[in-house]
Amino acid sequence: MSQRKVSGDAGRATIRDVAERAGVSVASVSRVLSGNYPVSEDLRRRVMKVVRDLDYVTNAHARSLAGGGTPTVAILINNITGAAFAHVAKGVEGAATLRGWLSLVGTTGDDPERELALVNLMRQQGVAAVVLLGGAYDYDEYQLRMARFARSLDAAGSHLVLVGRPPLEGDVPATTVDYDNEGGAYAMASHLLSAGHRRVLVLPGHAELTTAQGRLKGARRAFDAYGVPFEPDMVRHGPYDYEHGYEAVEEALAEGMEFTAVLAGTDVVAAGAMQALRAAGLRVPEDVSIVGYDDIPLASQLTPQLTTVHVPYEEMGRVALRAVADRREGGTGRRKGGDGDHLVLGTHVVVRNSVRPPTARRD
Amino acid sequence: MSQRKVSGDAGRATIRDVAERAGVSVASVSRVLSGNYPVSEDLRRRVMKVVRDLDYVTNAHARSLAGGGTPTVAILINNITGAAFAHVAKGVEGAATLRGWLSLVGTTGDDPERELALVNLMRQQGVAAVVLLGGAYDYDEYQLRMARFARSLDAAGSHLVLVGRPPLEGDVPATTVDYDNEGGAYAMASHLLSAGHRRVLVLPGHAELTTAQGRLKGARRAFDAYGVPFEPDMVRHGPYDYEHGYEAVEEALAEGMEFTAVLAGTDVVAAGAMQALRAAGLRVPEDVSIVGYDDIPLASQLTPQLTTVHVPYEEMGRVALRAVADRREGGTGRRKGGDGDHLVLGTHVVVRNSVRPPTARRD
DNA sequence: ACCGATACAGAAACCGTATCCCATGCTTCC
DNA sequence: GGAAGCATGGGATACGGTTTCTGTATCGGT
Numbered sequence: 001m002s003q004r005k006v007s008g009d010a011g012r013a014t015i016r017d018v019a020e021r022a023g024v025s026v027a028s029v030s031r032v033l034s035g036n037y038p039v040s041e042d043l044r045r046r047v048m049k050v051v052r053d054l055d056y057v058t059n060a061h062a063r064s065l066a067g068g069g070t071p072t073v074a075i076l077i078n079n080i081t082g083a084a085f086a087h088v089a090k091g092v093e094g095a096a097t098l099r100g101w102l103s104l105v106g107t108t109g110d111d112p113e114r115e116l117a118l119v120n121l122m123r124q125q126g127v128a129a130v131v132l133l134g135g136a137y138d139y140d141e142y143q144l145r146m147a148r149f150a151r152s153l154d155a156a157g158s159h160l161v162l163v164g165r166p167p168l169e170g171d172v173p174a175t176t177v178d179y180d181n182e183g184g185a186y187a188m189a190s191h192l193l194s195a196g197h198r199r200v201l202v203l204p205g206h207a208e209l210t211t212a213q214g215r216l217k218g219a220r221r222a223f224d225a226y227g228v229p230f231e232p233d234m235v236r237h238g239p240y241d242y243e244h245g246y247e248a249v250e251e252a253l254a255e256g257m258e259f260t261a262v263l264a265g266t267d268v269v270a271a272g273a274m275q276a277l278r279a280a281g282l283r284v285p286e287d288v289s290i291v292g293y294d295d296i297p298l299a300s301q302l303t304p305q306l307t308t309v310h311v312p313y314e315e316m317g318r319v320a321l322r323a324v325a326d327r328r329e330g331g332t333g334r335r336k337g338g339d340g341d342h343l344v345l346g347t348h349v350v351v352r353n354s355v356r357p358p359t360a361r362r363d
Numbered sequence: 364m365s366q367r368k369v370s371g372d373a374g375r376a377t378i379r380d381v382a383e384r385a386g387v388s389v390a391s392v393s394r395v396l397s398g399n400y401p402v403s404e405d406l407r408r409r410v411m412k413v414v415r416d417l418d419y420v421t422n423a424h425a426r427s428l429a430g431g432g433t434p435t436v437a438i439l440i441n442n443i444t445g446a447a448f449a450h451v452a453k454g455v456e457g458a459a460t461l462r463g464w465l466s467l468v469g470t471t472g473d474d475p476e477r478e479l480a481l482v483n484l485m486r487q488q489g490v491a492a493v494v495l496l497g498g499a500y501d502y503d504e505y506q507l508r509m510a511r512f513a514r515s516l517d518a519a520g521s522h523l524v525l526v527g528r529p530p531l532e533g534d535v536p537a538t539t540v541d542y543d544n545e546g547g548a549y550a551m552a553s554h555l556l557s558a559g560h561r562r563v564l565v566l567p568g569h570a571e572l573t574t575a576q577g578r579l580k581g582a583r584r585a586f587d588a589y590g591v592p593f594e595p596d597m598v599r600h601g602p603y604d605y606e607h608g609y610e611a612v613e614e615a616l617a618e619g620m621e622f623t624a625v626l627a628g629t630d631v632v633a634a635g636a637m638q639a640l641r642a643a644g645l646r647v648p649e650d651v652s653i654v655g656y657d658d659i660p661l662a663s664q665l666t667p668q669l670t671t672v673h674v675p676y677e678e679m680g681r682v683a684l685r686a687v688a689d690r691r692e693g694g695t696g697r698r699k700g701g702d703g704d705h706l707v708l709g710t711h712v713v714v715r716n717s718v719r720p721p722t723a724r725r726d
Numbered sequence: 727a728c729c730g731a732t733a734c735a736g737a738a739a740c741c742g743t744a745t746c747c748c749a750t751g752c753t754t755c756c
Numbered sequence: 757g758g759a760a761g762c763a764t765g766g767g768a769t770a771c772g773g774t775t776t777c778t779g780t781a782t783c784g785g786t
Binding site for chain 2: 011012055057058059060061062063064065069080081083086087089090093097102103104105106107114120121123124125126152155156157242268271272274275278297298301302303
């Protein structure tokens with residue numbers, strides 16, 4: 001009384017349906033489709049016809065269970081809206097597609113709980129790698145948390161890749177793809193200093209964010225190199241967003257702070273700062289110079305176009321994927337977490353129109 | 364001589380490992396973990412301890428094969444870099460997460476081949492729905508192609524959702540989530556006309572893109588309503604990007620075209636147009652007014668802030684997911700592709716600072 | 727103290743595909 | 757002409773879970 005399978009097409013067609021209808025065995029259908037076993041031309045034709053008729057596609061889950069399956073990379077991102085990280089995602093996506101890999105984007109919304117949940121989810125999916133994007137908050141707990149992620153993924157045959165944040169300490173099974181954050185900041189600050197600026201409002205970002213720390217450090221090094229005193233009072237921390245840039249400049253102006261340039265931690269922050277200066281009747285770059293960081297499209301779309309630090313986001317994505325693919329292919333001789341696991345890409349200053357030498361020195 | 368399973372932890376732990384180590388049956392472990400069957404407190408404790416010790420997570424592929432599994436929505440997007448669609452993706456993501464669903468982003472890069480490949484890929488993955496984002500090119504082939512996608516997904520137990528493009532013709536199993544594109548354009552153009560502008564440069568987008576067509580149509584209706592002649596010569600088509608906005612204005616100026624306002628098809632196009640006007644020594648909005656469309660963050664970050672049409676992108680994402688979830692839950696009485704399958708959200712003009720009445724009439 | 731009901735645990739049957747192993751027919755070589 | 761070899765196709769099994777079905781111990785009621 002229990003018909004296992006109605007002949008109608010309830011649900012999707014299986015390989016068995018195809019086999020039956022073509023009058024061949026399941027094994028043969030599988031072989032025709034994967035194409036890694038000799039089959040006669042006749043059989044191939046018969047099978048392919050039925051496949052087309054039924055519009056059959058193999059079940060990825062079953063395939064993956066049985067050993068086959070497409071490798072998948074998961075990209076975990078704080079905020080899909082951020083332009084910079086969208087470019088990393090694009091790089092990963094592109095490189096993945098090129099190899100026939102699948103990629104998958106998840107957003108954490110800056111919530112550690114959700115980050116944990118997503119990493120576990122990816123572990124369940126058996127992804128080849130989890131790519132974690134964006135600067136990290138340098139809390140004490142962070143290192144432990146990430147180390148646990150790394151080991152946990154490693155044990156499950158997966159791998160953790162950190163993009164745009166500093167490498168983990170100790171012998172942790174993770175790969176890091178980074179850029180010369182501090183160097184970029186150093187070069188950017190030098191550009192300002194060599195133009196003659198001495199009083200610079202610095203908006204590096206959140207104090208606990210690793211990228212902000214690096215950018216601040218690079219800037220400070222430049223000041224030291226130029227023998228210009230670095231006044232802590234002229235550093236304002238805050239989130240990497242437009243509002244922060246606007247408000248920080250607004251407040252600095254209200255306090256009567258004197259500055260001839262703004263060194264923003266991000267192009268978006270720079271945009272906010274620029275707007276606030278204009279609102280106060282100041283011209284950019286005639287009265288105040290501004291520089292950003294990241295070189296997202298916005299930078300060249302502002303008026304004036306923003307001088308900024310170019311970060312090769314898309315390439316970082318490609319490199320991250322390549323690192324994973326290489327490691328997966330060179331399965332034997334799995335090198336222990338040595339130097340090969342930390343890749344650093346270069347940055348450089350892009351000079352546009354937002355910097356001029358200071359006109360009137362007022363201090 | 365073939366040990367099936369080495370006792371060491373080669374690869375990831377399976378449910379069998381857990382069962383063995385806890386001294387219970389596989390079935391019991393499964394029940395403890397899924398929690399949809401009564402289990403004694405003692406058993407639960409024993410199992411959970413082993414699960415923690417082994418850092419075990421269930422294999423999503425196996426689970427999905429066996430009937431369980433988390434529903435997954437796939438979001439297909441032309442270009443992950445586009446700000447507008449990132450917001451839709453965010454909306455879908457958020458709503459999906461809320462229900463414990465998984466979501467997945469793929470990019471097509473405007474390539475029909477790749478779009479086809481991705482839809483098939485998603486079909487293989489057995490996703491609950493495929494959400495196609497962004498305006499479509501209105502070629503003849505398009506309707507057929509989408510109809511085929513819809514039927515194909517439907518047959519596989521999945522579902523097609525079109526977001527931000529007009530619904531398919533005929534009885535096609537697909538859901539459309541749309542916004543009042545033409546109405547927004549009508550309101551925006553009216554705003555310009557009521558301010559007194561009569562000579563308006565219109566940059567609607569690609570002529571074949573459905574969104575561009577709608578925006579152009581809305582604008583034209585407004586001109587008609589105001590009794591202002593609509594000159595085809597003042598319409599310039601092109602891609603939705605910064606460069607097009609810049610070049611279109613540059614050319615119009617070079618040709619000696621006289622206009623007091625620019626009606627851009629997109630905020631990004633407006634940004635380009637604004638830059639070109641400045642480069643030509645024109646002030647915005649004193650000499651020329653500009654309006655955009657989409658209301659992405661960029662709009663409020665430009666100087667002057669852009670008057671534009673707000674499109675509820677994030678909400679569209681949420682609505683799209685809700686539509687899929689509802690349909691999936693109300694499994695019985697599956698309504699045939701009636702009116703409930705086309706949802707339209709409202710748009711409205713956001714007035715900022717980029718429009719002023721024309722000062723000198725020169726025609 | 728006996729019987730039926732109930733609560734829980736285990737064995738086994740799938741889910742859809744890939745692949746190993748074996749059977750078969752036909753070619754090829756001595 | 758018969759044996760060995762090759763090219764193919766089919767049957768069975770494994771992958772890691774979920775779920776149904778079955779069995780046993782415990783509990784309450786009379």
